[in-house]
Amino acid sequence: MISELVSFALPAGMSREEVIAGMREVAPNWRRNPDLIRKTFLYDPEAGQTGALYLWPNREAAERAHDQAWRERIRAKYGSEPTIRYFETPLVVDNALGAIIDA
Template identity: 35%
Template sequence: MIIAITKFRLPKPVSREEAREIFLSTAPKYQGASGLLRKHYVMWEDGSTVGGVYLWNSCSEAEAMYTESWKAFVRGKYGTEPSVTYLDNPITVDNISEEILSNG
């Protein structure tokens, strides 16, 4: 599995409620995305930076999401350039499903 962390520094800070409304407007775009297991929307405490923490089945599926088209969508929605960081995720402890997930 792969974790991708996206991050966008906003032109002006947003409140938690503003961020929530924006996130809800984009969430359906990620439903059913091939290889995406989970997406967590995140925001920094001061509201100046937002992003996502994604759990992907594979790196190739993650990379297929973060295309130039996706970057253009982010620029249009948030008015800023996104960054994407990839991390290998060999083990995940899921306390909701009571599973330990491994892609070994």
């Protein structure tokens, strides 16, 4: 499995409510992605950044989801360039599901 950490700067003055509304707007699209195992939305008001932590079966799935068209949408909507980091994820403890997910 691969964890993908995505972050990008928000436009100056964007409120918490606007950020969360944007998250709610795109959540159903991510729910329909058959490769996505989990997505955790992130928001840092002090740094003026948002993003997400994704869990994918492999890096190829992550790269398909965050292709050039996706990057262009982020630039158009938020005026910033997303930063992406990948991490090998050998094990996940999920207390909400009561499970340990082993790659």
